[in-house]
Every structure is written in C-alpha cells, then in structure tokens.
Amino acid sequence: MAETALQLGIILGYLLLALGVGVVAYRLTDRTAEDYFLASRTLGTVVLLFTTFATLLSAFTFFGGPTAAYRAGPEWILVMGLMDGVLFGLLWYVIGYKQWLVGKVNGYVTLGEMIGDRFGSPILRVLIAGISLFWLLPYVMLQQQGAGTAIAALTQGAVPYWVGAGGITLFMIVYVVLSGMRGVAWTDTLQGLFMLGMIWVAVAWILSVVGGPGAATAELAAASPGHLTLGGGLYTPAYVLSTAISIAFGVTMFPQVNQRFFVAGSKRVLKRTFALWPVLVILLFVPAFMLGAWAQGLGIVAGEGENVLPLLLNEYTPAWFAALVVAGAVAAMMSSSDSMLLSGSSYLTRDVYRQVVSGVTERREALVGRMGVVVIALLSFVASLFQPGTLIDIGETAFGGFAQLALPVLVALYWSGTTRYGMYAGIGGSQLFYLGSVFLPFVPAGYVLPFAPGLGGWSASVVGMGLGLLLTLGVSVATGHAAGEDAAAYQRLSAD
Amino acid sequence: MMQRATFVWSAVAVLLAGLAVPWFLWGSSRVVAGLPVWIWWHVGWLGLTSVVFAAFADRAWGVGIEDTEGGFDG
Numbered sequence: 001m002a003e004t005a006l007q008l009g010i011i012l013g014y015l016l017l018a019l020g021v022g023v024v025a026y027r028l029t030d031r032t033a034e035d036y037f038l039a040s041r042t043l044g045t046v047v048l049l050f051t052t053f054a055t056l057l058s059a060f061t062f063f064g065g066p067t068a069a070y071r072a073g074p075e076w077i078l079v080m081g082l083m084d085g086v087l088f089g090l091l092w093y094v095i096g097y098k099q100w101l102v103g104k105v106n107g108y109v110t111l112g113e114m115i116g117d118r119f120g121s122p123i124l125r126v127l128i129a130g131i132s133l134f135w136l137l138p139y140v141m142l143q144q145q146g147a148g149t150a151i152a153a154l155t156q157g158a159v160p161y162w163v164g165a166g167g168i169t170l171f172m173i174v175y176v177v178l179s180g181m182r183g184v185a186w187t188d189t190l191q192g193l194f195m196l197g198m199i200w201v202a203v204a205w206i207l208s209v210v211g212g213p214g215a216a217t218a219e220l221a222a223a224s225p226g227h228l229t230l231g232g233g234l235y236t237p238a239y240v241l242s243t244a245i246s247i248a249f250g251v252t253m254f255p256q257v258n259q260r261f262f263v264a265g266s267k268r269v270l271k272r273t274f275a276l277w278p279v280l281v282i283l284l285f286v287p288a289f290m291l292g293a294w295a296q297g298l299g300i301v302a303g304e305g306e307n308v309l310p311l312l313l314n315e316y317t318p319a320w321f322a323a324l325v326v327a328g329a330v331a332a333m334m335s336s337s338d339s340m341l342l343s344g345s346s347y348l349t350r351d352v353y354r355q356v357v358s359g360v361t362e363r364r365e366a367l368v369g370r371m372g373v374v375v376i377a378l379l380s381f382v383a384s385l386f387q388p389g390t391l392i393d394i395g396e397t398a399f400g401g402f403a404q405l406a407l408p409v410l411v412a413l414y415w416s417g418t419t420r421y422g423m424y425a426g427i428g429g430s431q432l433f434y435l436g437s438v439f440l441p442f443v444p445a446g447y448v449l450p451f452a453p454g455l456g457g458w459s460a461s462v463v464g465m466g467l468g469l470l471l472t473l474g475v476s477v478a479t480g481h482a483a484g485e486d487a488a489a490y491q492r493l494s495a496d
Numbered sequence: 497m498m499q500r501a502t503f504v505w506s507a508v509a510v511l512l513a514g515l516a517v518p519w520f521l522w523g524s525s526r527v528v529a530g531l532p533v534w535i536w537w538h539v540g541w542l543g544l545t546s547v548v549f550a551a552f553a554d555r556a557w558g559v560g561i562e563d564t565e566g567g568f569d570g
Contacts, residue, residue, distance in 0.1 A: 078538055082516040085542045089549060090509050098561050213530030221527065229525040230518070230534040240517055271557055275550035278542040286539060290531070493562055 004158045007323035011151065014194075014327045015171050018187045018334070022175030025183035033365040036180035037109050037346045038263045045272045050192035051185040052260045052273070053280055054335035057195065059146035061284065062329035063307040066292025070300070070308040073227040074293040075235040077285055079244050085281035087248035092274050095252050095406075098413050099261040100270060101493040111258050111405075112351040115412060119420040120484025122355055124427075128405065129351035131431055132255050135401035136344050140380040142398075143333040143340075144169055148384065150333075153310060154326045162385055168334060169381040176338050176377075177370045181263065184338045191331035196284055198328040203287040206316045210298065213290075220297030227293055236456025238448075246461040250403035255343035256336075337377075345372030397438050400461030404430040407469040411476075416487045418472065421479040426472030434464040502560040505552065512545050 034041075068076050099114065108114045111132070116125025148165030175183055210216050220227055231237070251257050264270045295302075295312040302308040313322040349369045354360050360368075408426035412418045436443035437460030446457030481487055518537040526533045552559075 074535070077535060078517045081538050081542050082513065086513050086516045086545055089545070090513065093552075094560075097557075101561065217527055217530050217532075221525075225525060228527060228532045229523060230532065231522045237519065237522070267557070271553035275546055275553050278546040278549065282539055282542045286535065290535075491563075 003319045004155045006320055007154055007326075008159065010320065010323045011154075011327045011330060014331065015168075018190065018331075019171065019175050021186050021190060022179040022183040025179035025186050028182060032362045033346075033349075033369060034107070034109065034362075035182075036366045036369055037342065038259070039180070039182040039185060041104070041263055041265065045269050047185050047189050048260065048264055048269055049273045049276055049280070051188035051335075051339070052257060054188035054192040054195070054332070057192075057284070057332050057336065059143060059150075059329065059333050061195070061288055061332055062309055062325070063146065063150075065285070065289050066295070066309045067302065067307050069289040069292035070295050070302060072234045073229070073232070074289045075230065075240065077289045078230075079240055079247075080285040080289075081278070081281055082240070083244035083248045084251075084285075085278035087244060088251055089274060089277040091248060091252045091406075092270075092277065095410060095413065096261040097267075097270055098490070098493075099258070100264055100267075102413075102490050103262040105493070106489075108262060109259070110347055110350050111253070111255070111409065112347065115409065115423070116351075118412065118486055118489040119423055120482065120486065121420050121423075124420065124423055125351050126355060127424075127427065129347040131405065131427070132253070132347055132402070133344055135398040136255060136340055137376065137380055137383070139398040140337050140340050140344070140376065141383040143337040144381055144384040147330050147333045150310075150326050150329050153307075154323060165384050166381060168330065168337075169377050172334055172338050172341060173374055173377045176341050176373050180366075181342060184342055185263075187338065188335045191335040194331055195328045196280075198325050199284060199287050199291075202313065202317070202321075202325055203291060205321070206291065206294070206312065209316050210294075216294040216297060218297075220294055223297045223299070227296055238456035238458045242457075242459035242462045246403045246459055246465070247399045249406035249465065250399035250401070250461075253402040253405040253409065254340075254399075255347055256339035259343045259346065341373045341376050344376045345369050348372045348376070400434055400438075400459070400464070401431070403461050404434050404464050404468055407465050408472040411469065411472045413490050415476075416491060417476055418487075419476045419479045420482040420485055422472045422474075422476030425475040426468045429471040430464045430468030433467055434460060437461075437464070499559075501556060505556055505559050508548065508552075512541075512548060516541055516545070 112125040112128035144165045147168040148161040151164030152161045295308045300311050445460045448457050518534050521534040
C-alpha cells in the first residue's frame, strides 16, 4: 500500500508540475485566437523541436514498440529511423517550410484554411477539417485509454481504469484551456526531456545489472537468435517501407503536427530543428526498443496483450523507478493528446464554426476554441470507457487515414496546375478506398506486387496514397481551374 | 525546368532515405560491440543524415521553394 501511495505521489507530482508550467504560460497568453492556437508564431528552436517530437511520440514508444521488439526483434528501430528521422525530416522541409512561408504571408492557422483559400472552396476546407477530426478523435481516445491502463497496471487496480483515464483527461483540459499553444509547447518540452532521460536511465540501470550490452545481446542470441537477424517473420521489405512511408506522410497531416508548420518564430528556427531530427530519433528509439528485445533474452514473460517494458522494470529496478517511467509514458500520451485537443479544436472552430456563423470576433473565437477542447476531450474520454479495438490497430488506421491527405496537399503546394476537382477526386477517392480497406472485408488490406512477390505485401495505406496521387494529377489535367481559384497562391515566395 | 541545385539535392534526399535501412545486410545477424551490425549501420547513417541536413540548411535552404532570380516556378 505504501508503494502504491509512493507511485501515485510521483505521477501526481508530475501532473502538478505540468499544470504549473501551464499556469505560467497562461500569464503570458493574450486573448486572441492566433496567440491561443499558435503562440503568435514565436516558438524557438528547442521548444519547437521538442513540442513536435513529444507530439509524435505516444504510447507506442513505451508500450507498443518495445513489445513489438520483444516479440519479433528490434527492426522497428529501422522503421522509426527511416520514418521519423529521415522521411519526416525531408517532409519537414518540403511540406513544412513551404507551408510556413505560405502561412506567414496569409495568416493561416489550419491546413483546411490554406487549401480552401487556394482553391476558392469552403467545401474543400470543411472536407479536410472533417476528415481530420474523423481520424483524430479515435486517436485521442487511444491515448486516454493508454494512460488509464498504465496507471491501473502500475497501482495493480488500486486506481481503477476510469479514474486514471478521467484524471488525465481533466488535467489536460485544465492546462490546454488555460494556456493554449504556448503552454502545450512548454509542457511538451518538459515531457520530451523527461521521457528521453527516463529511457536512458532505464537502459543504464538494467545493463549494469545484467553486465552490459554485450552480455544482454548474447543472452538474446542464445534465447532467440532470430531476433538479431535483420528481417524475417513479420518484417518484410514491403512491411518496413509501407509502414515508414505511410506513417511519415500521415504524421505531416495530423492536425497537431501540421499546425506546427505554422508556428516557427523564424526561418532559422526551422533550419536548426530540421538538422536535429535524425539524432533525436536515434537517441530515443534505439534504447527504448533494444530494451524490449533484450527482455526476450532475459526471460521476461509477457502474455498476450501485456506490455513488456513495465514487466522488465519491475524485475530489475525498484518500484519508485518503475513509477517514474510510467509517469514518462503518461507524459508521452498527454503530450500527444494535449496538442491534438488544441489542434482539433482549432479545426472545429475556424474551419467549421466560423464558416457557419458570421461576425465572430477574435476573442469569441478563442473562447469557442476553448469550449471545443473540452468537448473533444470529454467525447474521447467517454469513448475510451468502451475501448473498442486494440491499441496499435486503431493507431495505425489513423496514421493511414491522415497519410491519404498528404499527396494531394503536396501536389497542390508545388503544382499550380492542380484544380479544385483534382483535389476533390484525390482526397475523396483515396479516403474512400482506405476506409474500404479498413471496414469492408472484400477490400484487401495487403497488396503483393506480381513482379516482386519477394518483397512481401504492401499496405492499403500506401496503395491508397498512390491512388490519391494519380486521381489528383489525372483529374487536374482533365479539368480547368474553377472560378474563385487562385492558382498562383503558393508561388513566388520569399522568406524576407 | 528543374534547377540544377534542386535536382542534386533531390538525389541526395533519395539516397539518404534509400539507405537508412541497410538492405544489403538483410538476413544478417552479425553482432559487433553488443549490437547487431545492421543497427550500427542505421545509427551511423542517421548521424550522417543529420550532418547532411545541417549542411543543406546552412548552404542551400530555400532550394525548390523560395523564389530565385531565374523566375523559378517551384
């Protein structure tokens, strides 16, 4: 019982610290929508890096990823590195920098706003916001579910699932409503540093007990040699590429990440952040996923649906340290969710509410935005009580759904020949196909190329992306610009 | 027409992404210094990627995006 109290104390202390940061940020926030949603476009290098980084990371870093490495080998390190370290870095420039320039000139806050304006189409704007919210809500739910489960497991049921998930939801509502983007960015920085620190201490601790990485890897080689072999089982080349490509493009269209493209303080901030990506990804995922793989060699037994990292920590470290790491995992979930709440609310407010109601002032918009945060948080919390589907399943579905938006947007950003109908076809067609692959039994989820069967099956998400690209290009070529389009909107940009 | 710098940097980007996963080590399980060689390759490659990204940010930032004197249209 004393142990449970200590564990709860650690998590509660952590939450209060995050709340304190939020309050300080609130005192610096003025009452306009641009300040609430974008911190008036003033974020610096470290804060921008960590807020995006912490947002990208979720329960998967601590639970899903290490558990996958435990069961099938640490190849997920490569998926993460290619995805978040290289591809996302490239997209950070190709989509992010371009969007930053366009957003700065026109004062955009959301993706739908930027695209809707260029194509003179409120329908396109609402469509993009609607699709985004459709995929976003289940993903927020997933994070609350993860937090509730982690806390219940840590306290061995002393804190029931719904209290843990509800408590986290409440905390997030308070600091997101109070402090907006500035508070979210600051707490994300705190959470990102905390997670990184925790993982390294955990690795050092466990390796010092078992006799170093050489000994741990030798145990793994003896227990399960296949774990050290690149590829095999689940991991085919097509799986690695499909997953990395789909998620990297998907991440850029997640509202909370896409909105980060509008918030950098200067070009210099974007440049520095860009170069730090690959290093940060390696620093986090190599130790996190190797811990999972090593656990296999160390004889940790994780049953179906159990996460390996907490079991490993319980075996090798004291209870207070395991509690700290669980606090780190809760931090990861909160830092994803808080940003999603804020961005989801800005989509709801600007792309839907303001399109329907006229004469909305800046102050009123910021107020409605705060109400949106509360509504989204409560809806997803209620959904998390019923827990439909499994953690990784829903997560991957959402990333795939967002990935379908990326190529039409990319084409629109760079090719002035893109037309409104091309966008309708590209976005609508790929979404329908992908939804079909998720929900309809006769639309396959995997596709083997007839001329390269050895690569394994490609995911429906990547196939849908290709379809969206072809539809956007093809229909744009076949149709002319509609009235109200501004084909040159994204051209002739300069940073000065 | 695509400018020379855009072309060169695009090729570099494809190379960085293409070899982040050491495809030539597929099926290898050789361990060096406590970790499989394919993980070491990946760590080194991402380090290199970071250096190349920094060089790009330093010298060529804006390529393919910002308007240049030649009337570049993206």
